[in-house]
Amino acid sequence: METLLFLLNGFQEVLTPFNLLIVAAGSVVGTIVGVLPGLGPTSAIAILLPVTMVLDPVQGIIMMAGIYYGAMYGGSTTAILMNIPGESSSVPTALDGYPLARQGRGGAALGIAAIGSFAAGIFGLIGLVLLAPVLADQALKFGPPEYFVLLLMALLILFNISGRSFLKSVIMGAAGFLASFAGIGLSSGVPRFSWGIPVLAGGIELISIIIGFFAITEVLKGLEERRVRIQQEHIKRTFPGKEDLKRSGMPIVRGSLLGFFLGILPGFSATVTSFLSYDLEKRLSKHPDRFGKGAIEGVAGPESANNATSSGGFIPLFSLGIPSSPPLAVLLAAFMIYGLTPGPVLFEQNSAFVWTVIASMFIGNIILLVLNLPMVGLWAKLTEVPFGLLAPAILMISLLGAYSVRNSLFDCLAAVAFGLLGYLFHKFQWPVIPFILCFVLGPKMEMAFIQSLEISSGSWLIFVQRPVSFALLVLATVLFILSSLLMKRTRKGKDTGKGAGLKERQPIRTIETWEGKGS
Numbered sequence: 001m002e003t004l005l006f007l008l009n010g011f012q013e014v015l016t017p018f019n020l021l022i023v024a025a026g027s028v029v030g031t032i033v034g035v036l037p038g039l040g041p042t043s044a045i046a047i048l049l050p051v052t053m054v055l056d057p058v059q060g061i062i063m064m065a066g067i068y069y070g071a072m073y074g075g076s077t078t079a080i081l082m083n084i085p086g087e088s089s090s091v092p093t094a095l096d097g098y099p100l101a102r103q104g105r106g107g108a109a110l111g112i113a114a115i116g117s118f119a120a121g122i123f124g125l126i127g128l129v130l131l132a133p134v135l136a137d138q139a140l141k142f143g144p145p146e147y148f149v150l151l152l153m154a155l156l157i158l159f160n161i162s163g164r165s166f167l168k169s170v171i172m173g174a175a176g177f178l179a180s181f182a183g184i185g186l187s188s189g190v191p192r193f194s195w196g197i198p199v200l201a202g203g204i205e206l207i208s209i210i211i212g213f214f215a216i217t218e219v220l221k222g223l224e225e226r227r228v229r230i231q232q233e234h235i236k237r238t239f240p241g242k243e244d245l246k247r248s249g250m251p252i253v254r255g256s257l258l259g260f261f262l263g264i265l266p267g268f269s270a271t272v273t274s275f276l277s278y279d280l281e282k283r284l285s286k287h288p289d290r291f292g293k294g295a296i297e298g299v300a301g302p303e304s305a306n307n308a309t310s311s312g313g314f315i316p317l318f319s320l321g322i323p324s325s326p327p328l329a330v331l332l333a334a335f336m337i338y339g340l341t342p343g344p345v346l347f348e349q350n351s352a353f354v355w356t357v358i359a360s361m362f363i364g365n366i367i368l369l370v371l372n373l374p375m376v377g378l379w380a381k382l383t384e385v386p387f388g389l390l391a392p393a394i395l396m397i398s399l400l401g402a403y404s405v406r407n408s409l410f411d412c413l414a415a416v417a418f419g420l421l422g423y424l425f426h427k428f429q430w431p432v433i434p435f436i437l438c439f440v441l442g443p444k445m446e447m448a449f450i451q452s453l454e455i456s457s458g459s460w461l462i463f464v465q466r467p468v469s470f471a472l473l474v475l476a477t478v479l480f481i482l483s484s485l486l487m488k489r490t491r492k493g494k495d496t497g498k499g500a501g502l503k504e505r506q507p508i509r510t511i512e513t514w515e516g517k518g519s
Contacts, residue, residue: 145469
């Protein structure tokens with residue numbers, strides 16, 4: 001009852017006209033940031049941080065939190081319509097969202113993404129209200145060995161959705177790890193893998209990799225296909241039908257649960273949980289061969305997971321002062337600038353502030369649902385823009401986003417380089433997802449590994465001597481074996497189908513080319 005009273009007082013504070021305007025402004029800006037490829041919530045919060053200094057702490061944090069979860073909504077738009085994820089957490093959404101758009105069902109995919117995001121966001125916030133103290137204590141009990149094995153287990157699972165060749169996935173993952181090591185060494189404190197280039201001492205920016213592998217690669221693919229535009233007549237509806245809602249119901253529930261409970265663990269970003277959700281839905285599906293070709297479940301699950309994670313990530317931030325993602329790390333800096341110290345005493349010393357921010361997130365999710373569902377048709381209109389106009393705009397906005405993170409021309413050049421690599425990987429069927437995942441998880445795994453060896457005085461036995469880490473290691477091995485068997489069975493089924501004379505499904509002609517032929 002005390003918690004409910006605090007929350008009601010928070011709603012009373014948020015529903016004042018000016019605070020409500022701040023919530024709406026943050027949500028709208030976040031959606032726009034998510035839609036624009038390259039301009040993620042991290043850079044947006046960092047850029048707007050000086051602007052929010054004219055506001056009081058409650059209003060400033062409300063606006064920046066709105067930008068964060070608003071970007072989680074908006075990131076799916078370009079992923080579905082143009083195969084260009086606005087956020088790295090929207091990469092799994094593009095795997096089936098873009099094929100749906102090419103089939104003329106982009107509006108239905110966007111509708112499911114909005115509904116799943118809303119349901120997961122509300123679920124995550126209810127969990128934040130009810131379970132924050134207990135779950136924060138549990139997350140604190142995970143030491144470095146357990147955390148390292150947990151991340152290793154996540155990678156083993158995620159590699160299975162990356163392509164037909166596990167060896168290619170491992171090689172790309174290793175390349176991602178090597179790229180993540182560029183910069184200041186976590187244990188030595190000196191530059192490494194910088195090859196005498198000063199800017200590399202700061203490491204390679206994730207946003208440059210995302211922009212290169214998706215935005216620039218997509219432009220190059222469009223030029224190769226001599227693409228003009230996606231034909232308007234194939235967009236048949238702008239709201240999901242009953243069958244779409246029925247097939248998306250359980251994926252939304254599973255994605256919400258998975259995203260929230262992993263999101264409370266520091267380091268499990270929305271990117272990781274959205275990939276895990278996609279893999280889970282593919283494993284549970286009766287028709288896994290539909291994934292990658294336009295399965296609505298492949299949109300519902302990941303979109304729910306990444307929004308539930310964004311809500312769950314506030315638990316370690318508020319209760320422990322530990323950010324679980326780059327945007328929350330910037331938000332932590334904003335707390336410090338305002339003179340607030342997230343941690344166990346935050347709820348006691350600044351309870352009115354905390355519950356007002358939490359209440360604002362409920363209101364923000366409602367605003368985002370009202371904003372996104374009626375505008376599905378407007379987002380679908382993006383597919384009518386001629387590619388000759390769209391490609392330069394994508395390049396300009398993407399390179400601007402890459403430059404804005406560190407105001408560095410090197411990041412723009414890196415994005416172009418990764419774009420060319422992404423195009424070659426696409427041509428020769430090398431998966432880029434393992435590279436991105438290992439680049440994201442590399443520093444976290446390295447730090448957990450170093451801390452584990454420091455605890456054990458250099459003994460690797462610590463990973464099997466501690467009961468929780470040993471159990472997780474066994475679970476990781478079992479999941480890897482099961483996943484390998486399932487993948488082998490799936491491929492065997494496909495080969496059997498081909499041998500029986502079943503025809504391959506023909507690609508749907510949704511792309512108009514300069515010659516006037518469908519591709």
